[in-house]
Amino acid sequence: MGENLQAAAAERCASVIGLAQELIRLPSRGGIDGYGPVLGVLEGWLAGRALPHRRLYDDTGALVGLLVEIAGGKPGPWWALDACMDTAPFGDESAWSFPPTAGDVVDGWLRGRGAADSKLAASVFCHIAADLHSHAAGLPGGLAVLLDVDEHTGGFGGARAYLNDPTAPRPAGVMIGYPGLEDLVVGGRGLWRAAIAVHAPSGHSGSSRTVVGAISRAAHLVRLLDAADLPGVDGASGFPLPPKLSVTAFHSGQGFSVTPDLCELNVDIRTTPAFDAHDAETLVRKAVAELDAELPAPRPTGITPVASWPPFRLATDEQPAAALLNAAATEGLVVRPKTAGPSNIGNLLAGEGIPATAGFGPVYEGLHGIDERVRLAELPQVYAVYHRAVLDLLHAG
Template structure:
């Protein structure tokens, strides 16, 4: 491997990738909490100093949602997107961290900090690959887009949605979520709903009992928990899952509540798609409404529909990622993930996406999030080689 120019480039870039990752971790960019401007400005300046023109994407309200760089090859060909989020999860209890979450402390071969794994190191790796590809653009058949989202951890995915709504043809997206054991080729879909459960308002001290919306909602929670779900199917190991994730209703002490809202998250598979999931929710609602005849019917508000998806292992991105990983001594296996991700959204647009192959990590979204520094260079080499092969002459 010592004579391989891609491997050599990754080794040369390692110090710079670590430095950029460190800089970004030291700029808090928690989704929905921090101002994203400083992180976007720092990364944009870094890219411009290396000859890459970055442009901001903004929401309809004018808020920044992503940074985009387009690298065009000299010859026509496919178009691939490297996608990583620049915003992060919250810090949680800062006192519980061994090293402050924005310290980017490097200790015993590990780099610590919130967002270091998800996904600021991927931002740094992809940025360096972008610089390398731009320097060789005259040899590329096609183009590469760097897409760095700052609206991912809010759950809105505003950057990705803004970009892909008018991006034109895209042959594939590689998302830089961490973890080197697998190439994530699919994921369970998700159906999310708010169930607005109605009771009858009255004084809590009154002598006549009236239907309490919270009690009715509790009955609905029980009904949902007892619902029968199908098991796994061939080729898609994860099973469906239904979870009540939030309950809100009532106020004070003296009023019997007439409204209680449940948030319900249904993870979808080919055995339980969005239509079947919706039918399941409505059947549970109907059963409880029937048992509470003196209350208005429950209102079902559907908020999210993302399909389950799974790429074939013969898909070009999957094949080249796996092949390149083998060249550098890695052996990731294809995996269909339990959690949903932006790959599910892209599947709904007909765009194939891998949603994870990256650095070794611990503590994702948890206390003491960290990455193993030694895993950076091999990951960079894998993605770099993959893109060179995907954009080579056919």
């Protein structure tokens, strides 16, 4: 594309926007809609440009993604671009000021569910793959574009299928196309999640016999968890956020006349390098032991771990963070490295030993909410940043 990548990127933008519009007009809500139609549009676009691609399936045979692979003609590491093709639900459609599948451009904004997260990014990444394909023989390594349709479910089936595929070269790093122009997410807190079953004798609410029911025992456990002593920010590790504990679900009982014998809780703990999954589980087990000692029940409280992801954080001189930050500066953008409070697919990749970035893209509004839209004014710069970063990574390898 020559030295002026931004000028060349501007020429791509009409095509990038057009493909994104087609994708937005096809609903692909995670766990609600079928993904065949939206992936079919991408497959038609890729096939029309002779770009190597294939569908990804999980262990049950369910469709979970699409993988594009542009192999260079020389040895070298592979890098990956990742964008999800499934979306959040629409929510209350009557609250939207335009249809969630509008896919139109109004006053410089591309509108509709998935515009920000992350169908525009998917279109950008497919176009970059097409740009590289025309001169791939002279490049070392290769570029993979992962288009995941199991992201908003929390399953990340596309990423898992990609990493488990013995025929796919393992990436040296991944750049995830979440939106946001001012920050590049280079890290995130990890998590440890568990379901807790609190037991008690059941009984009639009007009985003369005093019974500490499961709800009361569970409420006491919540108080113990809320009072747990969590460490603050650990300056020695350089990780800028403290751990956090939240009780996110509380289920028990029916009607009025029975004190239930079971109350189920969900606990979500966001972890850091100084307070990891082992520490989180130890904290919860200590609180549960205290509950069972103070308010005994016929059955001990049960703890079922549900998920565990490690925290991650790249230094600004680590790849692929360095390549993206340098490319952004070259394109005249001031982008700050950021460690996010919520976890993201970067945590899954970190657990596999693969460095990842996220959260750089156009300005957006309404992500996961109503009136989702993304501003197109900076699209040429965003396109050029990712293209430049990919080229720098490939040539550096």
